[in-house]
Amino acid sequence: MAKIGLFFGSFNPIHVGHLIIANYMANYTALDEVWFVVSPQNPLKKKESLGNMYDRLEMVNLAIEDTENLKTSSIEFSLPQPSYTIDTLTHLAEKYPTKEFVLIMGEDILETFNKWKNYEIILRDYHIYVYPRPGFNGGTMREHASITMTETPMMELSSTFLRKAIKEGRSIKFYTPDKVIDFIEKKGLYA
Known part of the structure; x- marks a missing residue:
């Protein structure tokens, strides 16, 4: 049974920190693939602060294209x-009965995980791989x-930092793939 790591996030925009975490999980743990699950709206985040979900999905697709064990959802x-x-x-388990799903989250999220809806059921039925923050x-x-604590390289980069840099007209080269930068510039995102 294929083991799929689910990396949930707004990816607003995706950056190298996200990519390093996903690549580590897909290549240095028991996972076969990592799926970036692009969230339309995180219940704990203000909706108006989020970029368009299709733009965010497209940026993830651009960032990981040609990478076999990384996918978008x-x-x-x-x-x-x-x-x-x-x-x-629950929906994924029904749709893909032959796959085993594992959650990927940061230590910051884990600290407040007990506030999640039905967190006890998640802990009972799923494994969680945690990256340092x-x-x-x-x-x-x-x-x-x-819970499995991993030795994923620690990243201090955030999407908030990238959005602020873009707004201030600063370079974000190397913080996210060039294809993502081109997309952001072409669409005038975060400016």
């Missing part, structure tokens, strides 16, 4: 919003049997 685009991870997992340690959840 727009599964949440067709689910009721705001989308909760438990509902997405500066200033966080995963809290009390890190000892749970369903």
Whole structure:
């Protein structure tokens, strides 16, 4: 059974930090593939701060094209919003019965994971691979049997940093693939 890591995020925009995490998970853990699950709306984030979901999906596609074990998923685009991870997992399990799904999250997210809808069911039925985040340690959840702490290279880069840089007219070269930069410039995103 193929093991698929689900990397949920706004990817607003995607950057090398996301790509390094996904590549590490796909190549240095027991996962066969990593799917970038582009969230239309995170229940904990303000909706108006998000770029268009199709633009964000396209930027992820551009960033990972020609990478065999990294894929994109727009599964949440067709689910009721705001989308909760438990509902997405249930939907994916029904749609792909031959795949085993694993969640990928940062230590910062793990620290507040107990605020998620049905987090106990997620812990019971799924495994979670956690990547390090500066200033966080995963809290009390890190000892749970369903949690695997990984040695993913630590990244301090954020999409917020990129959006601010673009708004200020600064270069974002090397922070995200050139194809993504071209797309952002062509569409006038975040300016």
